Amino acid sequence: MEYRKLGNSELELSTITYGAFAIGGTMWAGTDKKDSINSIHASIDHGVTTIDTAPFYGFGLSEEMIGEAIKSQDRSKVQLLTKFGLVWDGSNNGKGDYFFDADDNGKKVPIYKYSSKQNVIKEIEESLKRLQTDYIDLLQIHWPDVTTPISETMEAVETLIQQGKIRAFGVSNYNVAQIQEAQKKVQITSNQVAYSMLNRKIEEELIPFTLAENIGIIAYSPMERGLLTGKYFLDSKLKENDHRNGYFGKFDLQQVKTLIEELSSLAHSKHISISQLVLRWTTLQKGISIVLAGARNAEQAISNAKTMDFDLSSSELEFINLAISKVK
Structure with a gap:
């Protein structure tokens, strides 16, 4: 494994970071607790060594399982990344920015973006309890909340830093202007954003800005929620309440299938999986600090970790980039 310093912080994180969205089960057609803990x-x-989660993932379940999984580990050797700002339990009393309705075992649950000072403090106390720890290595705002001034949210963050409950602070899904506003109050260590072979928008404005400001980029959905594994084009069937039934519809699936077929030849020659090839390519892109990779069982987790056991030559990267350029 390779470890990288995150932005302007002192955090040393594993380049492949465990992404814990799917093990929460919500929107992913459920989860298996034993398999999830084994994967961690x-x-x-x-x-x-690095695990990224959020209260929203399984409405607390993801954090709870992580807390159970790491309680026997040396806490100083595991970095916990979590978030705040997505409310599902009605505690916001209708305040905040309505986001969407999440499917929870057939029940529609309204989700709000809400990052008031009071709510931030409340959420962190709940996360610390679920994670069975007294500090969080990197706290992140999950999504921008247009109903709460960024300065108010950052006041809560300042308090948490002073209390020693968080080591560093990052944002997620923020644009350049929002980061600049937040920086007036708090040092921004990182921005967690969607990035993949099929989604490279951040290369235009965000990456140049974060490089200049020494802010790390945490890439999420590098596999486009499993689409780039290629399984979807074989015999893998999604359950009815799996959100990916709709999510995959935004892509030209025939072009994605062709991309995977082209990359398969290179993966085969290197005796690696398509998933490993895609993840390794992502880790090598300019400005990317660490890459989130989800795993729902031990086999997937080990495969993700072994991504860093090989490298890609300049000619191999050229071959991959040419194949990507054909996807519109």
Whole structure:
């Protein structure tokens, strides 16, 4: 495994970071607790020291399982990244910015972006309890909340830093202007944003800005929620309440299938999986600090960790980039 310093912080994180969205189950057609905890243990055993989660993932379940999984580990050797600002339990009393309705076992649950000072403090106390720890290595705002001034949200962050409950602070899904506003109050360590072979928008404005400001980029959805594994084009069937039934519809699936077929030849020659090839390519892109990779069982976790066991030559990267350029 390779470890990288995150932005302007002192955090040293594993380049492949365990992404814990799917194990929460919500929007992913459920989860298996035993498999999920095994996947976390397998990740740690193979050098993945960093785990990224959020209260929204499984409405607290993801954080709870992580807390259970790491309680036997040396806490100083595991970096916990979590978030705040998505409310599902009605505690916002109708305040905040309505986001969408999440499917929770057939029940529609309204989700709000809400980052008032009071709510931030409340959420962090709940996360600390679920994670069974007294500090969070990197706290992140999950999504911008247009109903709360950024300065108010940052006041809460300042308090948490002073209390020693968080080591560093990052944003997620922020644009350049929003980062600049937040920086007036708090040092911004990182921005967690969507980035993949099929979604490279951040290369235009965000990456140049974060490089200049020494702000790390945490890439999420590098596999486009499993689409780039290629399984979807074989015999993999999604359950009815899996959000990816709709999510995959935004892509030209025939072009994606062709891309995977082109990359398969290179993956085969290197004795690696398509998933590993896609993840490794992502880790090598300019401005990308760490890459989130989800795993729902130990086998997937080990495969993700082994992504860093090989490299890609300049000619191999050229081959990959040419194949990507054909996808509109």
